[in-house]
Amino acid sequence: MQTIADPFSTQKQTLDWRQQGLTIGFVPTMGYLHEGHLSLIKAARQKADKVVVSIFVNPTQFGPNEDLDTYPRDEERDTKLLQEAGADLLFMPTPATMYGQDAATWVEVPTLATHLCAASRPTHFRGVCTVVAKLFLLANPHFAFFGEKDWQQLAILRRMTTDLMFPIEIIGCPIVREEDGLAKSSRNVNLTAEERAQAIYIHKALELAEQVAMDGTCDTAEILAAIRDMIEAKVSSGTIDYLEAMDSEKIEPIANIKNRALFAAAVKFSKVRLIDNQIIDLNKKI
Ligand code: AMP
Numbered sequence: 001m002q003t004i005a006d007p008f009s010t011q012k013q014t015l016d017w018r019q020q021g022l023t024i025g026f027v028p029t030m031g032y033l034h035e036g037h038l039s040l041i042k043a044a045r046q047k048a049d050k051v052v053v054s055i056f057v058n059p060t061q062f063g064p065n066e067d068l069d070t071y072p073r074d075e076e077r078d079t080k081l082l083q084e085a086g087a088d089l090l091f092m093p094t095p096a097t098m099y100g101q102d103a104a105t106w107v108e109v110p111t112l113a114t115h116l117c118a119a120s121r122p123t124h125f126r127g128v129c130t131v132v133a134k135l136f137l138l139a140n141p142h143f144a145f146f147g148e149k150d151w152q153q154l155a156i157l158r159r160m161t162t163d164l165m166f167p168i169e170i171i172g173c174p175i176v177r178e179e180d181g182l183a184k185s186s187r188n189v190n191l192t193a194e195e196r197a198q199a200i201y202i203h204k205a206l207e208l209a210e211q212v213a214m215d216g217t218c219d220t221a222e223i224l225a226a227i228r229d230m231i232e233a234k235v236s237s238g239t240i241d242y243l244e245a246m247d248s249e250k251i252e253p254i255a256n257i258k259n260r261a262l263f264a265a266a267v268k269f270s271k272v273r274l275i276d277n278q279i280i281d282l283n284k285k286i
Helices: 007-018 035-047 076-084 124-139 148-163 186-190 195-216 218-235
Strands: 002-004 024-029 050-057 089-091 143-147 169-173 239-246 260-268 273-281
Touching: 002 076, 007 050, 007 089, 024 035, 024 218, 035 143, 035 169, 050 076, 050 124, 050 186, 076 169, 076 218, 089 124, 124 143, 124 148, 143 148, 143 260, 148 169, 148 195, 148 260, 148 273, 186 273, 195 218, 195 260, 195 273, 218 239, 218 260
Parallel strands: 002 089, 024 050, 024 143, 050 089, 143 169
Antiparallel strands: 239 260, 260 273
16 A cells, blocks of 8 residues: 655556556545444445545634544554555645645535534535545545445535536445444544443434334424433433434425435534434335
């Protein structure tokens, strides 16, 4: 595996591969890798000849009082994991090389970035779209892999890829969870023991939402009230940032579940804010 810090050396390598007729799968990450990331790399390995992974804790997607400084990092361990996973190129740039001093260009998808995470992180998706657009131009992938854990991000990046006519297929991959159901996240390491024990109720509440819907309740307000009660009762050391039922593509609130709905939650703990979601598909009812 090559490790390259320089953006244009990465671009040159990926263009060379394309010229040789090789296909490229790309997995952008912020590092501190876990099985969620590794599942994306595995999917990329299966689909493409070359796998490019980026590790970049992108400053522009963090707000002023967010966890940029405490975001966990371990380059040595990540490098080893990526070697074992069969990545071909690790792109690990610095903020200074990704954003020149005079950088003034933003990529935004405002229609999908008003609810959920965008409500409490108003500049987050602008940072995500801008960096992913730049990374696409450096990694030159045929396929790019993103986790469904960040469902809104995936919806926004699909829209961006279509609108900007990137010749890239966006592939969404299922959420990988701990044995007790907590969605794997680099940020989980910043939970206290008590918070970690309570955090499982985020997923349990979303599972309850699915069960209530499958049992015949389509009124989302009713379902949300039930799962809010569960989180408030069980997650005493966290506060709910949002708990919402949305159209899964438009990312807009829905009052009733017709076929499919996205139930999404964000909970703030002392040092971290965790997100999770559940797609409820009434057609899957047995
Ligand atoms: P991050 O390093 O947190 O920015 O995540 C990089 C990519 O990994 C994003 O596409 C995430 O959606 C994805 N990812 C993070 N956690 C998980 C998980 N538990 N399961 C599946 N994908 C994940």
